[in-house]
Amino acid sequence: MGFHAICYIDISIFSHSPILQSSLPKRSDKKFYLSAKISFDLKIEPLGKSMKNPYKKIIFGLKIKELRTGKGLSFAKLSQLTGMSISYLNEIEKGKKFPKPDKIKSLAKSLDVEEDKITSFDLNPALLPVGELLKSNFLNELPLDLFGIDMQKVVEIISKAPMRVGAFISTLVELSKNYALQEENFYFGAMRAYQELHYNYFEEIELNVDEFLKGNTLPEEELDAEKLERILLEKYKCKIDTHTISDFPELRNVHSVFIPKKNKLLIHKDVNEKQKSFLLGREIGYRYLDLKNRPYYAPLRIPQSFDPVLSNFKATYFAATLMMNRNKVAKQVEKFCSREKWDGDALVEIINSYNVTPEMFVHRLTNILPRFFQLKQLFFIRVRTDIGTERYTIDKVLHLNQSHHPHSNKIYEHYCRRWGSIEVLKELHKKRIKGKTGLMAYAQRSKYFGTEDEYLTISIGIPAGPLQEKDISVTFGILMDNWLKKVIRFASDPNIPFRTVNKTCERCPILDCNERVARPYVHQQRQEWKATKDRLDELIKK
Secondary structure, three states: OOEEEEEEOOHHHHHOOOOOOOEOOEOOOOOEOOOOOOEEEEEEOOOOOOOOOOOHHHHHHHHHHHHHHHOOOOHHHHHHHHOOOHHHHHHHHOOOOOOOHHHHHHHHHHOOOOHHHHHOOOOOHHHHHHHHHHHOOHHHHOOHHHHOOOHHHHHHHHHHOHHHHHHHHHHHHHHOOOOOOOOHHHHHHHHHHHHHHOOOOOHHHHHHHHHHHHHOOOOOOOOOHHHHHHHHHHHHOOEEEOOOHHHOHHHOOOOEEEEOOOOEEEEOOOOOHHHHHHHHHHHHHHHHOOOOOOOOEEOOOOOOOHHHHHHHHHHHHHHHHHHOOHHHHHHHHHHHHOOOOOOHHHHHHHHHOOOOOHHHHHHHHHHHHHHHHOOOOEEEEEEEEOOOOOOEEEEEEEEEOOOOOOOOOOOOOOEOOOOHHHHHHHHHHHHHHOOOOOOEEEEEEEEEOOOOOEEEEEEEEEOOEOOEOOEEEEEEEEEOOHHHHHHOHHHHOOOOOEEEEOOEHHHOOOOOOOOOOOOOHHHHHHHHHHHHHHHHHHHHHO
16 A cells, blocks of 8 residues: 655755755654654656666666675676676666566576566665665655756666665754645745745846836836736636635635636735735736646645645736836845935835735845845745734744855744844834834844854744734844945944844753743753763863
């Protein structure tokens, strides 16, 4: 019987090395779980007598190599026994060739095994992790072409050192047993890695939007929902329904649904004008970019493969570009950054000048800042909180150029309350108590404890609304260096708060922190082990 597995790879290494990293932690319920940046669903096929898997050549080669070396046979000796050339045998073991039946029979006879033993998927325990990986659709699911990686190179690495790869996978299995990421983590993680690889700027889509505007004689600004709806109806014969979704309580958090058979886009009645414009712009993006394998609802939560995630990203990027022309945004950012003093109200005014949500604007900055201002040491995070509580969750992260300090995690620790992204949420709640609502912009210089890394962070606090049950903050942080100070003049404003921050309370050694909400037990355990190790080293030296 086949079964499913959730597996992980760190895509970010692919731009530097073709080495595949994966782990398959097995559990009694026949599922695999793993801790990491990326995970996804594997459909393992049942074991069978004959090989039909695309990687049958690799598995066959692994078994021949194992049997040959187990019997102490050199390539020359096996060549003599089988009548096959050394180069041909070498290609078999590398998984490049699969011999014909008469040669399989000759190999089995020379290695003194039954033919079924070398043509089945059965592997010894040491090679089982590799075998399960190859028998799955794991490698086929990877969007390796997006990262310029040759699948054959990955396969060759596995075939060259199967025992080591197997040991590596088994090690990750043990390390990952306490984590249970969902299959969609792989797809979204792969998408983030793809964005990071391109500094989150995609010139082709930017030019597609220019062509679309020119072809439809549309201005580069003032695109409202009415104009976009008219384009969908007249050009693509797509009707808009703003009533149906609202009739179903189960869909209270669904913004839109596309019904392909009726060519109809259902939009929740509670979306505001800016959200509706974005949804319409994205629907146009799907069509103009001819994205066939697309999701049918938004927001996208549980994709079944990577293609819909990529299509969703491209259409989303199209919509953001449509609503926020890159040259206009760049000019406004340049003018804002030339200020000597930080002015949060001026930033809010710029955001409100666009027919987009604050989060969309901040996302657009992650396209603009690296491309037009060469500010590439950048991260983006989104934090959510239940109104009136101190429960904070990071649910969206993007890192450009390197892995920066702020990260989401799945270990249920308490994020550092000194971050600007959390401070703005606290201020947002205080404002609500006083009967005031609206966006808030907050700047902070954040130096990470124990490092020389300091960031200028700008956080936008967004109050809860009809389809947003929680207050959220969206933050972009840029590594402080001389170039940043030259580009962003207000970065040196002494009125911007300076805070020493860390990752989580549990790992933080700052004992006099007034914002601490949990004891630093992880840090204390590390200190205890360090003291133990120091004493052991001293005794051993004596």
